[in-house]
Amino acid sequence: MTEPTRFVLNGQEPVPCDSLEDWQRFMGDIAGRTVAQNVVGKFHITTTFEGANLGSSTEPKFFLTVVAESEDPPFLSETWERAETTHQAVMRCAKGLSNLTPEKIAAGHRFVGFGVQSDRLWFVMESEESAISALPESATNWHREGHTIVFTPPVRNQQQP
Numbered sequence: 001m002t003e004p005t006r007f008v009l010n011g012q013e014p015v016p017c018d019s020l021e022d023w024q025r026f027m028g029d030i031a032g033r034t035v036a037q038n039v040v041g042k043f044h045i046t047t048t049f050e051g052a053n054l055g056s057s058t059e060p061k062f063f064l065t066v067v068a069e070s071e072d073p074p075f076l077s078e079t080w081e082r083a084e085t086t087h088q089a090v091m092r093c094a095k096g097l098s099n100l101t102p103e104k105i106a107a108g109h110r111f112v113g114f115g116v117q118s119d120r121l122w123f124v125m126e127s128e129e130s131a132i133s134a135l136p137e138s139a140t141n142w143h144r145e146g147h148t149i150v151f152t153p154p155v156r157n158q159q160q161p
Contacts, residue, residue, distance in 0.1 A: 003053070003057055004016035004017075004053075005052060006018075006023040006051060007049075007051055007052060007053065007062060008023060008026040008051065009033060009049055009080075012079075012080035012081075013080075014049070014060075014062045023051060026051065030048070033049040034046070034047070034048050035047040035048060035049065035063060035080060035084055036083075036084065038087075040091050040094035040095050040098055041094060041095070041098020042069055042098065043067050043068070043070070043097070043098065044067070044068040044069065045065065045066070045067050045068075045090050045091055045094060046065070046066050046068070047063060047065040047066075047077075047084070047086065047087040048064055049062055049063055049083075050062060050064050054076050055076060055078065059078070061076035061077060061078050062077075062078065063076065063077040063078070063079070063080065063082070063083035063086075064076060064077075065077065065086050065090055067090060067094065067116065070116055072115060072116055075117075089119055089153065093116055093117070093120075093121050093153055094116075096121065096151060096153060097116065097121060111123040111124060111125050111149075112125065112126055119152065120150055120152045120153075121150075121151045122145075122148050122149065122150045122151070123149045124147060124148050125147045125148065125149060126147070127147055130147070131144050131146070131147045131149055132144065134149060135149050141153065
């Protein structure tokens with residue numbers, strides 16, 4: 001039996017769609033398949049239902065969260081609810097990044113790279129010594145991994161409004 005290749009939403013639940021015309025009409029309604037869209041500082045974050053399984057048959061992923069200003073790959077989610085949670089986590093990271101200035105981040109120390117994921121952001125310092133100097137001890141939501149300083153946003157059990 002062939003795996004379905006096209007999906008639409010029944011409420012918030014992905015269901016197979018055999019009709020190409022119905023699928024195309026559904027996909028044309030971008031607002032109807034958008035889970036969330038926000039601008040946080042300079043970051044444009046969009047989470048949408050993609051109409052196809054972007055994962056595998058054993059671990060299907062139908063939802064995509066993209067940060068327009070990031071070079072990091074998009075985040076994939078299996079359900080609408082998980083897509084909302086991922087979107088909120090990315091928004092928290094974007095908010096944290098938007099409030100940071102190079103001066104606040106480095107406090108006089110230089111970083112040579114950084115990255116953003118839904119559950120953490122990190123700054124690669126010039127050396128382990130500069131990371132230790134910038135963050136001598138772990139602090140709430142901050143820790144060192146060699147010459148990298150890592151921020152992990154607090155986990156929230158409830159959905160934000």
